[in-house]
Amino acid sequence: MMLRRFIAIILLGCPFFVSAHNFVYGQSVPRVNITDRGELLFDDSDFSYKRWDSTELAGKVRVIQYIAGRTSAKKKNSMLITAVKDAEFPEDRFQPTTIVNTDDAIPGSGFFVRGKIEKNKRHYPWAQFIVDSDGLARKAWGLPEESSTIIVLDKNGHVQWAKDGSLSPEEVNHVINLLGQLIEQDK
Structure with missing residues (x-):
């Protein structure tokens, strides 16, 4: 009898383990307005920041990667990032967006994390990089700490696919195919 109750409690809790976010497919992500740091801009050789609002998505x-400011989180979905680069999607209809939660970084490493973000912006100026110094999007979107979340949005900014954690090779292929389909629909 006790075992049955235990199993019932575990099974009731399973939905919370399956979906570690609060995105609703077909709708925009919950609104976030980042005023501390925000979007990293690169003009000639100068970096600057501007406020960023998720309504700008x-x-x-888009493929959004929301990651903790930790190397371990960055590595979780490096296979997808490589696949996105290799796909060479048209810049006029597609943009990768990386949002880095520097509030979820190893203490004292924020300066180094921002340096890495600036290096990436220099190499990929057409990509969008957002610094979330206070972890506002993580909180608003119901994401776990120390993780990497992938979100695919159509051109209207509506969620088409999302997953927290490492993607399998099959999931990477699915995301690349989905992005291709969404870009084709945008012609």
Whole structure:
């Protein structure tokens, strides 16, 4: 009898383990307005930041990577990032967006994390990089700490696919195919 109750409690808790976010497919991500740091801009050789609001995500097909400011989180979905680069999607209809939660970094490493973000912006100026110094999006979107979350948005900014944690090779292929389909629909 006790075992049955235990199993019932475990099974009731399973939905919380399956979905570690609060995204609703077909809708925009919950609104976030990042005023401390925000979007990293690169003009000639100068870096600057501007406020960023998640309502700005509409307009292009996107893959968003929301990651903790830790090397371990960055590595979780490096296979997808490589696949996105290799796909060479058209920049006029597609933009990768990386949001780094520097509030979820190893203490004292924030300066180094921002340096890595600036290096990536220099190498990929067409990509969008957001610094979330206070972890606002993690909180608003119900994401776990120390993790990497992938979100695919259509050009209207609506969620088409999302997963927290490492993607399998099959999931990477699915995301690349989905992005291709969404970009084709945008012609």
